[in-house]
Amino acid sequence: MRIFSRTRQFRVFSSLLLALALFWGGGQPALAQNATIEELIVTNSSTDLLLFLTVNNAFTKQMEEGIKNGIPVTFNFYVKLERKRNTWLNQQLVSLQFDHTLSYDTLKEEYSIVRSEISGQTFRTKSLAEAKKAMAQLNGPPIVPLKSLLPEAGYLLRVKAKLAEKTLPLYFHYVIPFLSLWDFETEWYTVEFRY
Structure with a gap:
C-alpha cells in the first residue's frame, strides 16, 4: 500500500481542478463580458411611473x-x-x-424564471433563448405613484444590473473556483425627465 504525501495530494487535487476548469470552460479563459443596459424607457400609466429595460451580454457559455x-x-x-434640486442635493x-x-x-427539461416584480408567478419555458430574454428584461414594473411626483419638476432615474452573489452550498465554490468568471x-x- 502506497501513501501519498500531503504535497503530492495537493498537486493531484490542483491538477484535477485545473483539468475540470479547462474542460468546462472549453480551454479558453472567459474574459469579463461587457453587459450593457439598452432600450431604457421611462413612461407612465394612468397611476404609476413605469420602467422598461433590456440587459445585453449578460450570459456567457459557462x-x-x-x-x-x-x-x-x-x-x-x-x-x-x-x-433634482438646484440649491440642494x-x-x-x-x-x-x-x-x-x-x-x-432536468427531469421536465424546462427553465423556470421567478421575477420579484411579478409576485406569485413563475414563467416556464423549454427554450433557453426565451428564458434568457425573460431574465434580462424589466417590462413595466411600477416605480412610484404619479401622485408622488411634482408637476414640472426634473427627475433622474438611475438603473444598474448585476449578477447576484452565488448561493451555492458550503465549500462548493472551492470545487468550481471558476464560477467567478460568470460575474x-x-x-x-x-x-433625466420632467413630469
Missing part, C-alpha cells in the same frame, strides 16, 4: 452550461429615483431592487 447542470442564477436590478424618492432567478429542471455588473445608466 453560465449557460452551469444553468443546464442545475446551478440557479439570479440577476439583481437596482433602481433609484431622485428629484437631489432628493432620493425611491430605491428599489428587482430580482430575477433562473433555474433548470457581470453594468454601469449606472441614467434617464
Whole structure:
C-alpha cells in the first residue's frame, strides 16, 4: 500500500481542478463580458411611473452550461429615483431592487424564471433563448405613484444590473473556483425627465 504525501495530494487535487476548469470552460479563459443596459424607457400609466429595460451580454457559455447542470442564477436590478434640486442635493424618492432567478429542471427539461416584480408567478419555458430574454428584461414594473411626483419638476432615474452573489452550498465554490468568471455588473445608466 502506497501513501501519498500531503504535497503530492495537493498537486493531484490542483491538477484535477485545473483539468475540470479547462474542460468546462472549453480551454479558453472567459474574459469579463461587457453587459450593457439598452432600450431604457421611462413612461407612465394612468397611476404609476413605469420602467422598461433590456440587459445585453449578460450570459456567457459557462453560465449557460452551469444553468443546464442545475446551478440557479439570479440577476439583481437596482433602481433609484431622485428629484433634482438646484440649491440642494437631489432628493432620493425611491430605491428599489428587482430580482430575477433562473433555474433548470432536468427531469421536465424546462427553465423556470421567478421575477420579484411579478409576485406569485413563475414563467416556464423549454427554450433557453426565451428564458434568457425573460431574465434580462424589466417590462413595466411600477416605480412610484404619479401622485408622488411634482408637476414640472426634473427627475433622474438611475438603473444598474448585476449578477447576484452565488448561493451555492458550503465549500462548493472551492470545487468550481471558476464560477467567478460568470460575474457581470453594468454601469449606472441614467434617464433625466420632467413630469
